[in-house]
Amino acid sequence: MSEDIENNKPSNFIKEIIDEDLKEKRYTHVHTRFPPEPNGYLHIGHAKSICLNFGLAEEYGGKTNLRFDDTNPTKEDVEYVESIKEDIKWLGFDWEDRLFFASDYFDTLYEYAVKLIKKGKAYVDSSSYEQIKEERGAPTKPGVESKYRNRTVEENLDLFERMKNGEFGDGEHVLRAKIDMTSPNMNLRDPIMYRIRHAEHHRTGKEWCIYPMYDWAHGQSDSIEGITHSICTLEFENHRPLYDWFVEELEIHHPRQIEFARLNLSYTIMSKRKLLQLVEEGHVSGWDDPRMPTISAFRRRGYTPESIRNFSDEVGIAKRDNVIDIFRLEYSIRQDLNKRSMRVMGVLNPLKVELLNYPEGQVEELDAINNPEDESMGKRKVPFSRELYIDAHDFQENPHKKFFRLSPGREVRLRYAYIIKCEEVIKDADGNIEKLLCTYDIETKSGSGKSDKKVKGTIHWVSAQHAVNAEVRLYDRLFNVPNPGDDKDVDFKDHINPNSLEVLTHSLVEPYLKNAKPGDRFQFERLGYFCVDSKDSSEDHLVFNRTVTLRDSWAKIEKRGNK
RNA sequence: UGCCCUGUGGUGUAAUGGUAACACAGAGGUCUCUGGAACCUUAGUUUCGGGUUCGAAUCCUGACAGGGCAACCA
Numbered sequence: 001m002s003e004d005i006e007n008n009k010p011s012n013f014i015k016e017i018i019d020e021d022l023k024e025k026r027y028t029h030v031h032t033r034f035p036p037e038p039n040g041y042l043h044i045g046h047a048k049s050i051c052l053n054f055g056l057a058e059e060y061g062g063k064t065n066l067r068f069d070d071t072n073p074t075k076e077d078v079e080y081v082e083s084i085k086e087d088i089k090w091l092g093f094d095w096e097d098r099l100f101f102a103s104d105y106f107d108t109l110y111e112y113a114v115k116l117i118k119k120g121k122a123y124v125d126s127s128s129y130e131q132i133k134e135e136r137g138a139p140t141k142p143g144v145e146s147k148y149r150n151r152t153v154e155e156n157l158d159l160f161e162r163m164k165n166g167e168f169g170d171g172e173h174v175l176r177a178k179i180d181m182t183s184p185n186m187n188l189r190d191p192i193m194y195r196i197r198h199a200e201h202h203r204t205g206k207e208w209c210i211y212p213m214y215d216w217a218h219g220q221s222d223s224i225e226g227i228t229h230s231i232c233t234l235e236f237e238n239h240r241p242l243y244d245w246f247v248e249e250l251e252i253h254h255p256r257q258i259e260f261a262r263l264n265l266s267y268t269i270m271s272k273r274k275l276l277q278l279v280e281e282g283h284v285s286g287w288d289d290p291r292m293p294t295i296s297a298f299r300r301r302g303y304t305p306e307s308i309r310n311f312s313d314e315v316g317i318a319k320r321d322n323v324i325d326i327f328r329l330e331y332s333i334r335q336d337l338n339k340r341s342m343r344v345m346g347v348l349n350p351l352k353v354e355l356l357n358y359p360e361g362q363v364e365e366l367d368a369i370n371n372p373e374d375e376s377m378g379k380r381k382v383p384f385s386r387e388l389y390i391d392a393h394d395f396q397e398n399p400h401k402k403f404f405r406l407s408p409g410r411e412v413r414l415r416y417a418y419i420i421k422c423e424e425v426i427k428d429a430d431g432n433i434e435k436l437l438c439t440y441d442i443e444t445k446s447g448s449g450k451s452d453k454k455v456k457g458t459i460h461w462v463s464a465q466h467a468v469n470a471e472v473r474l475y476d477r478l479f480n481v482p483n484p485g486d487d488k489d490v491d492f493k494d495h496i497n498p499n500s501l502e503v504l505t506h507s508l509v510e511p512y513l514k515n516a517k518p519g520d521r522f523q524f525e526r527l528g529y530f531c532v533d534s535k536d537s538s539e540d541h542l543v544f545n546r547t548v549t550l551r552d553s554w555a556k557i558e559k560r561g562n563k
Numbered sequence: 564u565g566c567c568c569u570g571u572g573g574u575g576u577a578a579u580g581g582u583a584a585c586a587c588a589g590a591g592g593u594c595u596c597u598g599g600a601a602c603c604u605u606a607g608u609u610u611c612g613g614g615u616u617c618g619a620a621u622c623c624u625g626a627c628a629g630g631g632c633a634a635c636c637a
Contacts, residue, residue, distance in 0.1 A: 010576075010577075010585095011577085012576090012577095016579085035637095036637095037636090037637050039636090039637080069637065071636090071637080072636060072637075074636095075636075075637085129634095129635060132635075133633080133634085133635095136633060137633070138565090138633050139564090139565055139566070139632060139633060140564060140565045140566090140633095141565085141633085142565090143633090170635085171635065174635055183566085184565050184566040184567085185565095185566060185567075185632080186566085186632055186633055187632075189633090192634095192635055194635085195635035196635080197635085211635095213634095213635075213636085213637090214636070214637045215637090218637085234568070234569090234630080234631065235630095235631060235632080235637095236637095237567060237568060237631075237632090238566080238567055238568090238631070238632055239632090240567095241567095259568085261568095261569085261630095266574085272637095314575090314576085314586070314587090315575060315576075315586095316575065316576040316577085317576090318569090318575085318576070319568070319569060320568090320569050320570065320629090320630090321569075321629070321630055321631095322574085322575060322576090323574070323575085324574075324575060324587095325573085325574045325575075325587065325588065327574085327587060327588055328574080328575075328586085328587050328588085330587095331586090331587060331588090332587095334599090334600095338599075338600060339600095343597080343599095372597085372599090372600075373600070373601095402598090404598065405598090413596055414596090415596065415597070416596075417596095419596095446596065447596095454596095455596085456598090457596095457598075458595090458596045458597065458598090459597090460597075523597085523599085525597050525599080526597045526598080526599070527597090527599095528599095550597075550598090550599050550600090551598090551599065551600090552598070552599085553598050553599090554598045555598090556598095557598085
């Protein structure tokens, strides 16, 4: 067993490696980093990586840097830099004064490259793009050496400097490491270190026209920052020998790279490229559309940072490919919100109820408990009157045998109020139910103790004259298959769930919600957790996003009944 | 058919040569003024074959399966 008994986070293979490194004094401390490329918004998979890197540093009393890997000016943008910073902060992590950019190291990287050229370990290749591609070979076919491979050090130095000085156009030359064109590891077949790009960089502007490749910049950036454990995903496993080669040749600090399997979530996709496509083609309203798996979307939808961190901790770390069941995430947010969110009543699809024996014009202020899980959250008053609305789903004219709610001639309790009985169903000319005429039993007032009458169902409601209109957005999974990105023959967009968003514009909520502020979270009793939308909600037009439903055993019974 | 990595219930993760466990999901139940929450019960797992060992999920070996690698992307 590993030694982290003090915290309750489970151990994993990465901690075992770190423990070993510390024990053998390979490193005296732990310093990690989170190295995103600012070319898109962060998603839940990145959240796992953030939690891992910052979490590890916290546990070992070390530090974590935030470093943007901004080596490709054509794809990167400050908008992304800002969103990434915001998301990490929101998750609750702090890089303090250690905000870095790979572009901070362009000068150093250039010097390192010169050093390798001088050692005869790098050369300028003037072959065409196609030529280089051809000569690289294939996994089962060795590469062949470039005819420029044996240029003299002096010539390489001269050419490389002139590349930097802008004497050549894009693609005319590249700088390559001189390693082994026949290596079974493709990454070692003289990888490209620099390419010419006459492009403006979001931070260095027009200062450079040669840009380092990720493989050349990444390991050295970690080294420069004194990173001890460079944690990354599996696809970089084959790159590790290259990174090792660079730091060894350069004789600089050698971080240990550890690879883990990236997070996959069922019913969604994690590819930044595909996510960008959804945004650009308008399948969603933006990176923060609450159906997206991005951190900003989860935030807007009402997820708490704590729930995402717990989720990340609980799914564990390993090297095998995995697909985490979306239920797992939903469990995590329900668990958190159950403990902390205020209960209110909201009617999604209003159905009018008139209480025939309730005095006209009378209004009672009834006591309602704000959170049965937390007494300190107190109580509030909810107005009750002759005309009410209940949810249409809580009435069935011809009830299923396990339906415990309202039906003709049957009784149900109105939460925090009275037991009512449905006496008559009023329909319009087309046979649509217009209104329910009911009676209430005055003896059954909540908390009065006058009656011990029991009913099987309790439903929520709002008072017609007091209710506040609201728009409610119900979200379902964005895709209707568990692994939408898996199918190689079908475009992932063909799996988009056409019903992933349902907008209800005539919902009614209790008056307490009149002053709800963007970002406020509530449990609508019996329905789920809802969050005031941070973009579209206003004082005169409340908009609620459904974060997640409550667990719903009735839905299961219903589903079964349909089969 | 080269190199690298990975194979444990439905899904994840543990067990580090000594009784295969935990969570989610599933099934059933208790309770309930949320068909919520909580609680209880239950079913289900080591890819296959050899070997080492008193003893193998664990070590060795051979298969098989899955993933990754052929951007001047990261």
